[in-house]
Amino acid sequence: MNLYGWFAMMLVISAVWLIWFLYRPLKGNILDLEKSNIALGKQKQAELEQDLQRDLIDESVFEQAKDEIAQVLAIEMTQTVTTVETQKPIAIWLSAMIVVFFSGASFFVYQALISQSITAQNAITAQTLQAQEPPTLAQSIVNIKKHLEENFDDEKAWRTLGLALFDANDLTQSLEAYERSYQLNPKDVTMLVEYASTLAKSQKNQFKGRVSTLVREALEINPDSPDALYLAGWVAINAQQLALAQMLWEKALSLLPENQADRASLQRMLDELAQIQNSNKVESQHQVVIKVVLPERLRQAEFKEHYLMVYIKAARGRPMPIAIQKIKLKDFTGTVTLTDENSVMPTRKLSQSSKVLAVVLLSQSGSAMRQADDIEALSQVIDVKDNPTVELKL
Numbered sequence: 001m002n003l004y005g006w007f008a009m010m011l012v013i014s015a016v017w018l019i020w021f022l023y024r025p026l027k028g029n030i031l032d033l034e035k036s037n038i039a040l041g042k043q044k045q046a047e048l049e050q051d052l053q054r055d056l057i058d059e060s061v062f063e064q065a066k067d068e069i070a071q072v073l074a075i076e077m078t079q080t081v082t083t084v085e086t087q088k089p090i091a092i093w094l095s096a097m098i099v100v101f102f103s104g105a106s107f108f109v110y111q112a113l114i115s116q117s118i119t120a121q122n123a124i125t126a127q128t129l130q131a132q133e134p135p136t137l138a139q140s141i142v143n144i145k146k147h148l149e150e151n152f153d154d155e156k157a158w159r160t161l162g163l164a165l166f167d168a169n170d171l172t173q174s175l176e177a178y179e180r181s182y183q184l185n186p187k188d189v190t191m192l193v194e195y196a197s198t199l200a201k202s203q204k205n206q207f208k209g210r211v212s213t214l215v216r217e218a219l220e221i222n223p224d225s226p227d228a229l230y231l232a233g234w235v236a237i238n239a240q241q242l243a244l245a246q247m248l249w250e251k252a253l254s255l256l257p258e259n260q261a262d263r264a265s266l267q268r269m270l271d272e273l274a275q276i277q278n279s280n281k282v283e284s285q286h287q288v289v290i291k292v293v294l295p296e297r298l299r300q301a302e303f304k305e306h307y308l309m310v311y312i313k314a315a316r317g318r319p320m321p322i323a324i325q326k327i328k329l330k331d332f333t334g335t336v337t338l339t340d341e342n343s344v345m346p347t348r349k350l351s352q353s354s355k356v357l358a359v360v361l362l363s364q365s366g367s368a369m370r371q372a373d374d375i376e377a378l379s380q381v382i383d384v385k386d387n388p389t390v391e392l393k394l
Contacts, residue, residue: 140164155184159191162198171202192218193227200234207231207238212331226252230266232333239325241337242277243289246270286351286384287339288312288323290358292332293393298362298375304330307366312338315355315381323350326366355381358390 135143144161151157162177178195185191196214200207207215212235218228229252236245249270256263290310311324323342340349358379363371370376377392 137164137168141168153184155181155188155191158184159188159194162191163194166194166198166201171198174198175202186217187221189218189222189225189228192221193225193231196231200231207234209328209331211235212238212333216333224255226255226262229255236333237273239327239333239336240339240341241333241335242273243337244333244335246273246277249273287337287387288350288356288358288382288384289387289389290336290338290360290379291389291391292334292336292360292377293391294329294332295394298329298394303362304328305364307363308332309359309361309363309366310336310338311359311361312350312353312356312384313359314353315357320344321359322348322353322356329362350384353384356384357381358392360392360394362394 141161141164144157144164148154148157148161158177158181162174162181165171165174165177175195175198178191178198181188181191182195192214196207196211196218199214200211203209203211211231215228215231215235218225219232222228229248233245233248233252236242236248249266253263253266253270256266292308292310306329308327308329309321309324310327311321313319313321321344323338323340324344325336325338325342327336338350340351343349360377361370362375364373365371375394377394379390379392382388382390
């Protein structure tokens with residue numbers, strides 16, 4: 001039963017008691033007046049009998065006085081009943097009015113008290129909420145660590161701890177937390193992106209090595225992850241592959257919602273990238289784009305630490321590379337762009353060459369000179385001035 005139910009029940013009980021209190025005495029008064037009149041009549045008759053026995057009055061006077069006493073008693077009894085019956089409806093009506101008045105008054109008082117109570121409670125609640133300040137970053141880190149003491153295999157908690165430590169600029173412990181989350185669940189794209197970003201910051205914003213590996217793993221799980229595509233663009237820029245970075249960022253931009261705040265930032269970066277590319281085209285009009293196709297066999301774990309050398313050499317004459325990039329196979333993104341910046345000798349630029357060959361060499365040692373167990377693929381003779389794109393398959 002709610003508060004209103006209890007309040008209604010109390011009102012009913014109070015009303016019943018009040019009616020009884022006002023009405024019951026009136027009913028009892030009828031009996032009291034009747035008894036009083038009868039007793040008085042009997043007393044007068046007894047006094048007459050005593051006067052008769054003492055010969056103070058004769059028999060005729062006695063009878064006459066006795067009749068008068070009886071008549072008076074009858075008249076008083078009639079008047080008593082009439083008076084009481086006349087007053088009883090008025091008493092009941094008055095009782096009803098009193099009950100209604102006090103019930104209404106009690107209800108309004110109750111409502112006022114309830115309103116004041118709710119207002120006071122709301123004020124207390126508001127003060128309590130104001131007093132409860134959000135935990136600081138340091139407190140949050142402590143709370144997460146306490147949680148992990150009892151839930152050591154909670155990969156989401158480890159990821160959250162890594163992010164909190166990153167915000168606290170504790171990169172060493174942040175990387176440890178992300179590594180633990182990675183060991184528990186290496187398929188979490190959000191964790192992979194955050195892990196790669198933290199690792200890149202610890203390497204002074206160098207998006208290479210394991211950073212590239214983590215980004216590639218994230219894209220293998222979700223090729224349409226805007227965050228992973230954004231980091232992949234930085235990996236491409238780190239490898240001087242500006243065209244690839246542009247393609248990756250344009251795709252990331254197309255996947256972002258129209259109202260996403262990051263769209264404006266990404267568009268500015270694309271504009272800056274376009275300016276850099278235009279500037280590079282003015283400085284060096286020539287480049288060679290080499291796409292390398294790896295068979296499934298070379299994607300096995302045993303080849304991850306092998307080196308992939310992609311270079312340009314003269315079609316005739318010395319086999320020395322004119323321009324080269326050397327990448328570990330585990331960090332390779334699939335395409336290499338060679339420009340004057342990749343030239344081996346400052347006096348012999350790639351743009352100054354004409355008839356050349358594109359070469360891809362997979363080597364365990366990392367030497368540019370081919371070894372017995374190295375795997376090599378060569379292109380047809382190409383002209384650097386044509387800005388060719390070559391596809392080689394190992």
